[in-house]
Amino acid sequence: MPGMNLTREEARTRAALITVHSYDVELDLTGSDTVYSSRTTVRFSAVEGAESFIDAVTDAVRSVNLNGTELDPAEVSDGVRIALPGLAAENTLVIDADALYMNTGEGLHRFVDPVDDEVYLYSQFEVPDSRRMFAVFEQPDLKATFAFTITAPAHWDVISNAATPVPVDAHDGAKTWAFAPTARISSYITALIAGPYQCVRSELTSSDGRMIPLGVFARASLMEHLDAENIFTLTRQGFEFFEKQFGTPYPFEKYDQLFVPEFNAGAMENAGAVTFLESYVFRSRPTDAMVERRAITVLHELAHMWFGDLVTMRWWNDLWLNESFAEFMSTLAAAQNTEFTSSWTTFNILEKNWAYRQDQLPSTHPIVAEIRDLEDVQVNFDGITYAKGASVLRQLVAWVGQEEFMAGVRSYFAKHAWSNTELPDLMRELEASSGRDLSEWSKLWLETAGVNTLRAVISTDDAGLITDFSITQTAVAEHPVIRPHRLAVGFYDLDAAGSLIRVHREELDVAGPTTAVPALVGRKRPALVLVNDDDLAYAKIRLDGQSLATATAHLKDFEQSLPRTLVWGAAWDAVRDAETPARAYLELVLGNIGHETDSTVIMVLLRQLNTALDYYVDRMGAPAARLAAADRLWELARAAEAGSDAQLQFVGAFAHLAHTGPQLDAVAALLSGELVLEGLEVDAEMRWDLLTSLSAGGLADAGAIAAELERDATSTGQLSAHTARAAMPTPEAKRAAWDAVIGGKLSNLEQRAAITGFNHVHDPALIAGYVEEYFDVAGTVWETKSYEIAQQIVTGLYPAAQTTPETLAKTDAFLHSLGEDSPALRRLVIESRDAVVRALAAQAADA
Known part of the structure; x- marks a missing residue:
């Protein structure tokens, strides 16, 4: 991705030269389907006579006017940056350009709903993508006010950080919304969401007595599935908890939460206008794990309104603190002020497992990572930044005491509201409130890598x-x-x-x-x-011999979920470290999971079961193990309580593994309705799971997939069809999926769905021929595609299923050819390589 990077040194230099006052951004969204006009007026101070640049990823630049002087766009703009020579003490810069709509989930993403052909837009700017929508000094420490003026089709709703104004008539069929300026915020948390979104509205009273308007938005075709009252309940509980703990009223004037299509992440903390992925609008019965995950995400983003939005890191080396704090606080709020009182169990099995896995990769790094440039930031949205950081914050709270910790946080917000900070600013307040010297603690925990x-x-x-x-x-x-x-x-x-x-x-x-x-x-x-x-x-644990024997015999008998989950985690960790045989772990899971009561624990155990079968079981024993596991899951599904969460999860897990004639016959009977499990609703999502199982098993052709898509002609149905088609066990289907992904004609989520289907094989030999091709194209993919799209391909198509020394040799040859170029690409491939190394060691232990 040449030309798109920004180094920390460049950001420091620019921040020393420039203080930004305000942005006025005018967008016209009524033109073509591919580009829109973007006019930005920036007012800023500078060191007189200095030169600098502003970021602007554009399709075309029509004019650049600096302090009344027209600059030649051909000379000052390269499509990514615009050079600014001869700055004055006070400057006004006006840039008139065309920007590109995206279909990658970066910048201003454009989506057409197949149900009603309506256009929906949303912005996603973290880390460096507000520059895709308007000209901006793209770094978090150059805060400013932002005033957006948007011209769009008259029947749309337009939402941003400030309250939505009453629109005025523009040209035929269009209106213009002129938003009031925001408070001083960083550009990456500005937002624009536009289209015929539907809304449910409510309000709450903040701790300082203000009435805060609330809105929950979704596409029109999803509104019947939107349980807005649940979102409002969680929001009120979060407001109550955070305002009390932080000692600071909610800092913005309204709080909208918007479920948007083709979103890459879980959510994004845009100030007062949080965006979420649409999977959190449950059009089919969700697992309890998914309901809890949505609750934690709602609380996580709300915590960011204070930590991240009100007080913002100076540079991305403190990204970990931004995300770890929100992750820790969301779990604490869920445990102490919502119905999700066992959220620390979920935190252990989900977040800590992620952290331990990431921290044992060759690419592990200290929590306070060296962030040299934007490429470093992108790959550090990882298990260290989120999960290990949050785990270490929990350890810090245990170390200093929760009341002392929160007292320090309250002082931190009071001192640094609307400004930028670095880690020492927070640590000083925690030392003052706790009376403990944290310098050595900080050095050992935050500046070193690895898990004890x-x-x-x-x-x-x-x-x-x-x-x-x-x-x-x-x-x-x-x-x-x-x-x-x-x-x-x-x-x-x-x-x-x-x-x-x-x-x-x-x-x-x-x-x-x-x-x-x-x-x-x-x-x-x-x-x-x-x-x-x-x-x-935050540490791996090992049980002594007697304790391990007790745990193995009585795992289901733990009265509480958290200690049982700690034992589950120790058992899985020992398999990953090749200390215990994978098939012994399979027996432990299949013998006890039927008694598990926590939905998220069941979900993670089933994922780990699949990982063990795909990678850790000795290859000679793998076919028998897969057959036995699928049969046992079917037994568990039929024995589960009717309508239970466990029943739902066991059926899905069985369908994923089903590959023999009798197993696929059971899947087909469930799909057709010939076989009914009491309490199990074969709804839209379940139908696609069952059909994809039949497709991967060779029993569903393109016609069956097309018929199901006609039945479910939604965007979710389209994504599921991509997966089902790519899962077909034929060379032609795999080639079509591969070419569609590499050819770059798919949107971000379509690509992800196709990659999922491509990798859904019961015989890894079916895709073994793509090993060479992967290494032939990986470098080109990285250089020519946007970060999100490139990362999906590099990680998703890595030949992890080919767990052989030959795969390692080809990986090493590719890494050698890279040298030290493309460090982010290098890191992703090294992490994928490590999975094969672990798999080979685990297989040897299982043999």
């Missing part, structure tokens, strides 16, 4: 009393840092009813390679000892 492993070492006498108890801590050779941990040790025994209950909890500080725990000496050794009970610390 904790084990209990226990000695007992003949009566079963503990004579010695210590906790050992180890680190891998590549990251040999031993860290301080605030954690709890839990003792668990079986009660008379057979439940595994906690009988003692000891909280303590652990530091160094070995920490003695004298408080536990003299106690009777329990059936199970759980290090890091309550999941306060």
